[in-house]
Amino acid sequence: MRQLDVVIVGAGPAGIGMALALQRIPGLKYGVLEGDQIGASFRRWPRQTRFITPSFHSNPFGLADLNAVNELSSPAIHAGVEHPSGDQYAAYLAFIANGHNLPVVCRCKVLSVARLPRSGFRLDTEQGTLQTRFLIWATGEFQFPDLAPFPGAQWCTHYAHVTDWQDFTAPRYTVIGGYESGVDAAVNLVAAGRHVRLLVRKSTWDPDSDYDPSLSLSPYSRQRLYEAVDTTRLTIIFDVDIVKVSPCHRGGYRIHAADGRHWDEPQPPILGTGFLKGGGAIQIADLWEWNKEGRIVLTEADESTRTPGLFLIGPQVRHDQRIFCFIYKFRQRFGLIAHSLAQCLSLDASALQTGAGAWGPFGNSECCDGCEC
Numbered sequence: 519m520r521q522l523d524v525v526i527v528g529a530g531p532a533g534i535g536m537a538l539a540l541q542r543i544p545g546l547k548y549g550v551l552e553g554d555q556i557g558a559s560f561r562r563w564p565r566q567t568r569f570i571t572p573s574f575h576s577n578p579f580g581l582a583d584l585n586a587v588n589e590l591s592s593p594a595i596h597a598g599v600e601h602p603s604g605d606q607y608a609a610y611l612a613f614i615a616n617g618h619n620l621p622v623v624c625r626c627k628v629l630s631v632a633r634l635p636r637s638g639f640r641l642d643t644e645q646g647t648l649q650t651r652f653l654i655w656a657t658g659e660f661q662f663p664d665l666a667p668f669p670g671a672q673w674c675t676h677y678a679h680v681t682d683w684q685d686f687t688a689p690r691y692t693v694i695g696g697y698e699s700g701v702d703a704a705v706n707l708v709a710a711g712r713h714v715r716l717l718v719r720k721s722t723w724d725p726d727s728d729y730d731p732s733l734s735l736s737p738y739s740r741q742r743l744y745e746a747v748d749t750t751r752l753t754i755i756f757d758v759d760i761v762k763v764s765p766c767h768r769g770g771y772r773i774h775a776a777d778g779r780h781w782d783e784p785q786p787p788i789l790g791t792g793f794l795k796g797g798g799a800i801q802i803a804d805l806w807e808w809n810k811e812g813r814i815v816l817t818e819a820d821e822s823t824r825t826p827g828l829f830l831i832g833p834q835v836r837h838d839q840r841i842f843c844f845i846y847k848f849r850q851r852f853g854l855i856a857h858s859l860a861q862c863l864s865l866d867a868s869a870l871q872t873g874a875g876a877w878g879p880f881g882n883s884e885c886c887d888g889c890e891c
Protein backbone atom coordinates (compact mmCIF):
# COMPACT_ATOMS: atom_id res chain seq x y z
CA MET A 519 0.00 0.00 0.00
CA ARG A 520 1.60 3.27 -1.12
CA GLN A 521 0.78 6.51 0.64
CA LEU A 522 0.91 10.01 -0.88
CA ASP A 523 -0.15 13.51 0.15
CA VAL A 524 -1.82 14.29 -3.18
CA VAL A 525 -2.86 12.19 -6.18
CA ILE A 526 -3.91 13.78 -9.47
CA VAL A 527 -6.01 11.56 -11.72
CA GLY A 528 -5.55 12.34 -15.44
CA ALA A 529 -2.54 13.56 -17.42
CA GLY A 530 -4.12 16.02 -19.83
CA PRO A 531 -3.31 19.74 -19.64
CA ALA A 532 -5.23 20.02 -16.34
CA GLY A 533 -3.36 17.17 -14.66
CA ILE A 534 0.08 18.08 -16.03
CA GLY A 535 -0.34 21.80 -15.28
CA MET A 536 -1.59 21.00 -11.79
CA ALA A 537 1.41 18.70 -11.19
CA LEU A 538 3.79 21.49 -12.26
CA ALA A 539 2.21 23.74 -9.64
CA LEU A 540 2.49 21.04 -6.94
CA GLN A 541 6.17 20.56 -7.83
CA ARG A 542 6.79 24.02 -6.41
CA ILE A 543 5.81 22.91 -2.91
CA PRO A 544 8.92 21.53 -1.21
CA GLY A 545 8.39 18.25 0.61
CA LEU A 546 5.04 17.42 -0.98
CA LYS A 547 4.58 13.75 -1.90
CA TYR A 548 2.38 13.63 -4.98
CA GLY A 549 1.82 11.63 -8.13
CA VAL A 550 -0.24 11.62 -11.36
CA LEU A 551 -2.17 8.52 -12.42
CA GLU A 552 -3.11 8.30 -16.10
CA GLY A 553 -5.29 5.56 -17.53
CA ASP A 554 -3.69 5.71 -20.97
CA GLN A 555 -0.81 8.02 -21.97
CA ILE A 556 0.00 11.69 -21.43
CA GLY A 557 -2.37 13.80 -23.54
CA ALA A 558 -4.47 10.75 -24.47
CA SER A 559 -7.59 12.79 -25.26
CA PHE A 560 -5.66 14.91 -27.79
CA ARG A 561 -4.30 11.76 -29.44
CA ARG A 562 -7.97 10.83 -30.07
CA TRP A 563 -8.94 14.07 -31.80
CA PRO A 564 -9.92 13.75 -35.47
CA ARG A 565 -6.75 14.07 -37.54
CA GLN A 566 -7.82 17.41 -39.05
CA THR A 567 -8.85 19.09 -35.76
CA ARG A 568 -6.72 22.05 -34.68
CA PHE A 569 -6.59 24.21 -31.55
CA ILE A 570 -9.03 27.08 -31.83
CA THR A 571 -7.18 29.21 -29.27
CA PRO A 572 -4.04 30.46 -31.02
CA SER A 573 -0.61 29.66 -29.62
CA PHE A 574 1.90 32.49 -29.71
CA HIS A 575 5.18 32.97 -27.89
CA SER A 576 4.19 36.11 -26.00
CA ASN A 577 5.73 34.84 -22.72
CA PRO A 578 8.72 37.22 -22.54
CA PHE A 579 6.29 40.15 -22.54
CA GLY A 580 4.38 38.84 -19.53
CA LEU A 581 1.51 37.13 -21.29
CA ALA A 582 1.90 33.34 -21.41
CA ASP A 583 0.99 31.41 -24.59
CA LEU A 584 -2.77 30.79 -24.30
CA ASN A 585 -2.32 27.03 -24.51
CA ALA A 586 0.70 26.64 -22.21
CA VAL A 587 0.41 24.69 -18.97
CA ASN A 588 3.17 26.64 -17.24
CA GLU A 589 4.46 30.17 -17.56
CA LEU A 590 7.78 29.25 -19.19
CA SER A 591 6.70 27.01 -22.05
CA SER A 592 4.95 27.65 -25.34
CA PRO A 593 3.21 25.12 -27.62
CA ALA A 594 3.79 27.66 -30.41
CA ILE A 595 7.54 27.22 -30.05
CA HIS A 596 7.36 23.48 -29.40
CA ALA A 597 5.15 22.67 -32.39
CA GLY A 598 6.10 25.62 -34.58
CA VAL A 599 2.45 26.34 -35.39
CA GLU A 600 -0.25 28.71 -34.21
CA HIS A 601 -3.05 26.12 -34.14
CA PRO A 602 -1.56 22.80 -32.95
CA SER A 603 -3.10 19.45 -33.89
CA GLY A 604 -4.06 16.99 -31.14
CA ASP A 605 -0.88 14.95 -31.69
CA GLN A 606 1.30 18.06 -31.58
CA TYR A 607 -0.26 19.21 -28.32
CA ALA A 608 0.04 15.74 -26.74
CA ALA A 609 3.74 15.74 -27.70
CA TYR A 610 4.15 19.16 -26.03
CA LEU A 611 2.53 17.86 -22.82
CA ALA A 612 4.77 14.78 -22.78
CA PHE A 613 7.83 16.98 -23.40
CA ILE A 614 6.97 19.22 -20.46
CA ALA A 615 6.17 16.29 -18.14
CA ASN A 616 9.42 14.51 -19.01
CA GLY A 617 11.51 17.69 -18.83
CA HIS A 618 10.25 18.32 -15.31
CA ASN A 619 10.51 14.66 -14.25
CA LEU A 620 6.89 14.73 -13.16
CA PRO A 621 5.86 11.55 -11.32
CA VAL A 622 3.32 10.36 -13.90
CA VAL A 623 2.29 6.70 -13.99
CA CYS A 624 0.73 5.83 -17.36
CA ARG A 625 -1.65 2.92 -18.08
CA CYS A 626 -2.83 3.14 -14.50
CA LYS A 627 -6.55 3.75 -14.71
CA VAL A 628 -8.23 4.55 -11.41
CA LEU A 629 -11.03 2.00 -11.12
CA SER A 630 -12.66 3.15 -7.89
CA VAL A 631 -12.24 5.67 -5.10
CA ALA A 632 -13.28 5.10 -1.49
CA ARG A 633 -13.21 7.64 1.34
CA LEU A 634 -11.15 6.56 4.32
CA PRO A 635 -12.90 6.68 7.71
CA ARG A 636 -11.08 9.77 9.08
CA SER A 637 -9.74 11.59 6.04
CA GLY A 638 -8.18 10.76 2.71
CA PHE A 639 -8.94 8.25 -0.01
CA ARG A 640 -8.16 4.73 -1.11
CA LEU A 641 -7.70 4.33 -4.86
CA ASP A 642 -7.99 1.01 -6.61
CA THR A 643 -6.08 1.20 -9.88
CA GLU A 644 -5.05 -1.09 -12.70
CA GLN A 645 -1.64 -1.27 -11.03
CA GLY A 646 -2.69 -1.81 -7.43
CA THR A 647 -4.01 0.14 -4.47
CA LEU A 648 -2.78 3.38 -2.90
CA GLN A 649 -3.83 5.90 -0.31
CA THR A 650 -3.78 9.65 -0.56
CA ARG A 651 -4.76 12.46 1.75
CA PHE A 652 -5.96 14.72 -1.06
CA LEU A 653 -7.31 13.87 -4.49
CA ILE A 654 -7.41 16.11 -7.57
CA TRP A 655 -9.74 14.89 -10.32
CA ALA A 656 -8.52 15.94 -13.79
CA THR A 657 -10.18 13.50 -16.16
CA GLY A 658 -11.55 16.01 -18.69
CA GLU A 659 -14.57 15.46 -20.89
CA PHE A 660 -13.46 14.39 -24.38
CA GLN A 661 -13.48 10.70 -23.44
CA PHE A 662 -16.97 11.09 -21.99
CA PRO A 663 -19.23 12.13 -24.89
CA ASP A 664 -22.97 12.45 -24.40
CA LEU A 665 -24.09 9.55 -26.59
CA ALA A 666 -27.81 9.94 -25.82
CA PRO A 667 -28.81 13.61 -26.26
CA PHE A 668 -32.16 12.43 -27.74
CA PRO A 669 -33.85 9.09 -28.62
CA GLY A 670 -32.25 7.36 -31.58
CA ALA A 671 -28.82 8.93 -31.05
CA GLN A 672 -27.39 5.43 -31.22
CA TRP A 673 -27.89 5.59 -35.01
CA CYS A 674 -25.55 8.58 -35.20
CA THR A 675 -21.76 8.96 -35.18
CA HIS A 676 -20.48 11.14 -32.33
CA TYR A 677 -17.71 13.63 -33.10
CA ALA A 678 -15.58 12.08 -30.34
CA HIS A 679 -15.53 8.79 -32.24
CA VAL A 680 -14.20 10.19 -35.52
CA THR A 681 -10.56 9.47 -36.35
CA ASP A 682 -10.26 11.04 -39.79
CA TRP A 683 -12.81 12.99 -41.87
CA GLN A 684 -11.25 11.51 -45.01
CA ASP A 685 -12.93 8.23 -44.00
CA PHE A 686 -16.32 9.89 -44.72
CA THR A 687 -16.52 9.19 -48.42
CA ALA A 688 -20.27 9.59 -49.17
CA PRO A 689 -21.22 12.69 -51.20
CA ARG A 690 -23.28 14.32 -48.40
CA TYR A 691 -23.77 14.29 -44.63
CA THR A 692 -25.93 15.90 -41.97
CA VAL A 693 -24.27 17.33 -38.85
CA ILE A 694 -26.29 18.17 -35.73
CA GLY A 695 -24.98 20.92 -33.45
CA GLY A 696 -23.84 24.49 -34.02
CA TYR A 697 -21.04 25.00 -31.55
CA GLU A 698 -17.33 24.14 -31.86
CA SER A 699 -17.45 20.39 -32.57
CA GLY A 700 -20.46 20.58 -34.93
CA VAL A 701 -18.90 23.42 -36.89
CA ASP A 702 -15.51 21.67 -36.92
CA ALA A 703 -17.17 18.53 -38.34
CA ALA A 704 -19.01 20.52 -41.01
CA VAL A 705 -15.95 22.54 -42.01
CA ASN A 706 -13.71 19.48 -42.30
CA LEU A 707 -16.29 17.54 -44.32
CA VAL A 708 -16.69 20.47 -46.69
CA ALA A 709 -12.89 20.70 -46.97
CA ALA A 710 -12.91 17.01 -47.95
CA GLY A 711 -15.28 17.85 -50.81
CA ARG A 712 -18.54 16.71 -49.20
CA HIS A 713 -21.89 18.50 -49.16
CA VAL A 714 -23.06 19.17 -45.62
CA ARG A 715 -26.35 20.08 -44.01
CA LEU A 716 -25.71 21.66 -40.60
CA LEU A 717 -28.69 21.68 -38.22
CA VAL A 718 -28.35 24.24 -35.42
CA ARG A 719 -30.54 25.58 -32.60
CA LYS A 720 -29.23 29.11 -33.06
CA SER A 721 -26.33 30.94 -34.54
CA THR A 722 -23.42 30.99 -32.09
CA TRP A 723 -21.55 33.32 -34.40
CA ASP A 724 -23.84 36.28 -35.03
CA PRO A 725 -22.46 39.66 -33.96
CA ASP A 726 -24.90 39.89 -31.02
CA SER A 727 -23.82 36.61 -29.47
CA ASP A 728 -21.84 36.54 -26.23
CA TYR A 729 -18.12 37.37 -26.52
CA ASP A 730 -17.06 34.56 -24.18
CA PRO A 731 -15.71 31.72 -26.38
CA SER A 732 -17.23 29.29 -23.88
CA LEU A 733 -20.63 30.47 -25.15
CA SER A 734 -20.05 31.61 -28.72
CA LEU A 735 -18.04 30.36 -31.67
CA SER A 736 -14.34 31.27 -31.61
CA PRO A 737 -12.98 33.66 -34.28
CA TYR A 738 -10.93 30.81 -35.78
CA SER A 739 -14.06 28.65 -36.26
CA ARG A 740 -16.14 31.57 -37.55
CA GLN A 741 -13.54 32.32 -40.18
CA ARG A 742 -13.45 28.69 -41.32
CA LEU A 743 -17.27 28.52 -41.25
CA TYR A 744 -17.57 31.53 -43.57
CA GLU A 745 -15.04 29.95 -45.95
CA ALA A 746 -17.06 26.72 -45.96
CA VAL A 747 -20.28 28.65 -46.70
CA ASP A 748 -18.51 30.33 -49.64
CA THR A 749 -17.94 26.92 -51.29
CA THR A 750 -21.80 26.56 -51.52
CA ARG A 751 -21.42 22.97 -50.24
CA LEU A 752 -22.57 23.95 -46.73
CA THR A 753 -26.25 24.55 -45.95
CA ILE A 754 -27.09 25.79 -42.45
CA ILE A 755 -30.61 25.35 -41.10
CA PHE A 756 -31.41 27.41 -37.99
CA ASP A 757 -33.91 27.12 -35.11
CA VAL A 758 -33.76 23.34 -35.17
CA ASP A 759 -34.26 21.42 -31.94
CA ILE A 760 -33.70 17.76 -32.77
CA VAL A 761 -35.86 15.42 -30.70
CA LYS A 762 -35.34 12.05 -32.38
CA VAL A 763 -33.51 10.09 -35.07
CA SER A 764 -35.14 6.97 -36.47
CA PRO A 765 -34.09 4.44 -39.10
CA CYS A 766 -36.09 4.57 -42.38
CA HIS A 767 -37.69 1.41 -43.82
CA ARG A 768 -35.85 1.80 -47.11
CA GLY A 769 -32.50 2.52 -45.46
CA GLY A 770 -31.02 5.69 -44.11
CA TYR A 771 -32.30 7.79 -41.21
CA ARG A 772 -34.99 10.36 -40.48
CA ILE A 773 -34.03 13.32 -38.29
CA HIS A 774 -37.02 14.82 -36.43
CA ALA A 775 -37.23 18.37 -35.08
CA ALA A 776 -39.49 19.53 -32.24
CA ASP A 777 -41.51 21.77 -34.59
CA GLY A 778 -42.46 18.84 -36.87
CA ARG A 779 -39.86 19.37 -39.59
CA HIS A 780 -37.80 16.35 -40.61
CA TRP A 781 -34.86 15.52 -42.87
CA ASP A 782 -33.98 12.16 -44.45
CA GLU A 783 -30.34 11.26 -44.63
CA PRO A 784 -28.76 8.14 -46.18
CA GLN A 785 -25.68 8.32 -43.92
CA PRO A 786 -25.66 8.14 -40.11
CA PRO A 787 -26.06 11.75 -38.87
CA ILE A 788 -23.01 13.21 -37.13
CA LEU A 789 -23.42 14.43 -33.56
CA GLY A 790 -21.66 17.62 -32.58
CA THR A 791 -23.90 17.86 -29.56
CA GLY A 792 -21.28 17.78 -26.83
CA PHE A 793 -20.07 15.87 -23.84
CA LEU A 794 -21.49 14.74 -20.50
CA LYS A 795 -21.87 17.78 -18.25
CA GLY A 796 -19.84 16.15 -15.50
CA GLY A 797 -17.29 14.73 -17.95
CA GLY A 798 -14.96 12.19 -16.34
CA ALA A 799 -16.15 13.28 -12.89
CA ILE A 800 -19.12 10.97 -13.34
CA GLN A 801 -16.72 8.12 -12.59
CA ILE A 802 -16.93 9.18 -8.94
CA ALA A 803 -20.42 10.73 -9.15
CA ASP A 804 -21.29 10.01 -5.49
CA LEU A 805 -18.43 12.15 -4.23
CA TRP A 806 -19.80 15.38 -5.74
CA GLU A 807 -22.85 17.51 -5.08
CA TRP A 808 -24.75 18.09 -8.35
CA ASN A 809 -26.99 21.12 -8.95
CA LYS A 810 -30.33 20.96 -10.78
CA GLU A 811 -28.63 21.70 -14.12
CA GLY A 812 -26.49 18.59 -13.64
CA ARG A 813 -23.30 20.57 -12.87
CA ILE A 814 -20.89 19.92 -10.02
CA VAL A 815 -21.07 22.28 -7.02
CA LEU A 816 -17.66 23.38 -5.75
CA THR A 817 -16.31 25.64 -3.03
CA GLU A 818 -14.51 28.82 -4.06
CA ALA A 819 -11.29 26.78 -3.84
CA ASP A 820 -12.67 24.14 -6.27
CA GLU A 821 -13.13 21.54 -3.52
CA SER A 822 -16.10 19.19 -3.55
CA THR A 823 -18.86 20.47 -1.27
CA ARG A 824 -19.74 16.86 -0.50
CA THR A 825 -16.27 15.36 -0.02
CA PRO A 826 -13.61 17.47 1.71
CA GLY A 827 -10.16 16.80 0.30
CA LEU A 828 -11.43 16.16 -3.24
CA PHE A 829 -10.75 18.86 -5.85
CA LEU A 830 -11.82 19.30 -9.47
CA ILE A 831 -9.66 20.89 -12.16
CA GLY A 832 -10.45 21.22 -15.87
CA PRO A 833 -13.28 22.17 -18.20
CA GLN A 834 -16.17 21.18 -15.91
CA VAL A 835 -15.28 23.83 -13.33
CA ARG A 836 -17.88 26.61 -13.18
CA HIS A 837 -18.46 29.43 -10.75
CA ASP A 838 -21.63 31.38 -11.56
CA GLN A 839 -21.05 32.91 -14.99
CA ARG A 840 -17.37 31.92 -15.12
CA ILE A 841 -16.87 28.80 -17.23
CA PHE A 842 -13.31 27.39 -17.12
CA CYS A 843 -13.52 25.21 -20.23
CA PHE A 844 -10.37 26.40 -22.00
CA ILE A 845 -6.78 25.81 -20.94
CA TYR A 846 -6.08 29.54 -20.53
CA LYS A 847 -9.03 29.66 -18.14
CA PHE A 848 -8.65 26.56 -16.00
CA ARG A 849 -4.87 26.94 -15.61
CA GLN A 850 -5.59 29.97 -13.45
CA ARG A 851 -6.93 27.57 -10.80
CA PHE A 852 -3.68 25.52 -10.49
CA GLY A 853 -2.04 27.98 -8.09
CA LEU A 854 -5.23 28.36 -6.06
CA ILE A 855 -5.62 24.62 -5.42
CA ALA A 856 -1.89 24.11 -4.80
CA HIS A 857 -1.95 26.98 -2.33
CA SER A 858 -4.83 25.57 -0.29
CA LEU A 859 -3.19 22.11 -0.22
CA ALA A 860 0.12 23.57 0.96
CA GLN A 861 -1.72 25.41 3.73
CA CYS A 862 -3.56 22.27 4.87
CA LEU A 863 -0.29 20.35 4.99
CA SER A 864 1.65 23.22 6.61
CA LEU A 865 4.09 23.30 3.69
CA ASP A 866 5.86 26.28 2.15
CA ALA A 867 3.68 27.85 -0.60
CA SER A 868 5.91 30.85 -1.27
CA ALA A 869 7.02 29.63 -4.72
CA LEU A 870 3.45 29.40 -5.99
CA GLN A 871 1.94 31.98 -8.25
CA THR A 872 -1.78 32.48 -7.86
CA GLY A 873 -4.45 34.43 -9.67
CA ALA A 874 -4.55 35.92 -13.14
CA GLY A 875 -1.28 37.77 -12.49
CA ALA A 876 0.61 34.49 -12.75
CA TRP A 877 -0.21 34.22 -16.43
CA GLY A 878 -0.48 37.86 -17.41
CA PRO A 879 -1.27 40.43 -18.34
CA PHE A 880 2.19 41.54 -17.50
CA GLY A 881 2.42 39.46 -14.34
CA ASN A 882 5.22 37.27 -15.59
CA SER A 883 7.79 39.60 -17.11
CA GLU A 884 10.70 37.69 -15.55
CA CYS A 885 10.44 34.75 -17.91
CA CYS A 886 12.72 35.90 -20.76
CA ASP A 887 15.50 33.74 -19.33
CA GLY A 888 15.25 29.99 -19.52
CA CYS A 889 12.31 29.51 -21.89
CA GLU A 890 11.61 25.78 -22.01
CA CYS A 891 10.54 25.34 -25.61
Ligand SMILES: Cc1cc2nc3c(=O)[nH]c(=O)nc-3n(C[C@H](O)[C@H](O)[C@H](O)COP(=O)(O)OP(=O)(O)OC[C@H]3O[C@@H](n4cnc5c(N)ncnc54)[C@H](O)[C@@H]3O)c2cc1C
Pocket residue numbers: 527528529530531532533551552553554555556557558559560563567568569570571585626627628629656657658659660661698699702798801831832833843844845846
Ligand atom coordinates in the same frame (compact mmCIF):
# COMPACT_ATOMS: atom_id res chain seq x y z
C1 LIG B 1 -12.48 19.50 -30.70
C2 LIG B 1 -12.00 20.23 -29.50
C3 LIG B 1 -11.23 21.35 -29.65
C4 LIG B 1 -10.77 22.05 -28.54
N1 LIG B 1 -9.98 23.14 -28.72
C5 LIG B 1 -9.50 23.78 -27.64
C6 LIG B 1 -8.65 24.90 -27.80
O1 LIG B 1 -8.34 25.35 -28.90
N2 LIG B 1 -8.18 25.52 -26.68
C7 LIG B 1 -8.50 25.08 -25.42
O2 LIG B 1 -8.05 25.68 -24.44
N3 LIG B 1 -9.32 24.02 -25.26
C8 LIG B 1 -9.82 23.37 -26.33
N4 LIG B 1 -10.65 22.31 -26.17
C9 LIG B 1 -10.99 21.90 -24.81
C10 LIG B 1 -9.81 21.17 -24.22
O3 LIG B 1 -9.41 20.16 -25.09
C11 LIG B 1 -10.19 20.59 -22.92
O4 LIG B 1 -10.65 21.62 -22.08
C12 LIG B 1 -8.96 19.94 -22.28
O5 LIG B 1 -8.55 18.83 -23.01
C13 LIG B 1 -9.28 19.52 -20.90
O6 LIG B 1 -8.10 19.06 -20.34
P1 LIG B 1 -8.15 17.97 -19.20
O7 LIG B 1 -6.74 17.73 -18.79
O8 LIG B 1 -9.13 18.40 -18.19
O9 LIG B 1 -8.78 16.69 -19.91
P2 LIG B 1 -8.17 15.62 -20.94
O10 LIG B 1 -7.22 16.28 -21.88
O11 LIG B 1 -9.33 14.90 -21.50
O12 LIG B 1 -7.34 14.66 -20.00
C14 LIG B 1 -7.97 13.78 -19.09
C15 LIG B 1 -7.08 12.58 -18.90
O13 LIG B 1 -7.64 11.78 -17.87
C16 LIG B 1 -7.46 10.41 -18.20
N5 LIG B 1 -8.43 9.64 -17.42
C17 LIG B 1 -9.79 9.66 -17.51
N6 LIG B 1 -10.33 8.84 -16.59
C18 LIG B 1 -9.30 8.29 -15.90
C19 LIG B 1 -9.22 7.35 -14.83
N7 LIG B 1 -10.31 6.81 -14.27
N8 LIG B 1 -7.99 7.00 -14.37
C20 LIG B 1 -6.87 7.54 -14.91
N9 LIG B 1 -6.89 8.43 -15.94
C21 LIG B 1 -8.09 8.80 -16.41
C22 LIG B 1 -7.66 10.39 -19.70
O14 LIG B 1 -7.04 9.26 -20.30
C23 LIG B 1 -7.01 11.69 -20.13
O15 LIG B 1 -5.65 11.54 -20.49
C24 LIG B 1 -11.12 21.61 -27.25
C25 LIG B 1 -11.90 20.46 -27.09
C26 LIG B 1 -12.34 19.78 -28.21
C27 LIG B 1 -13.15 18.56 -28.00
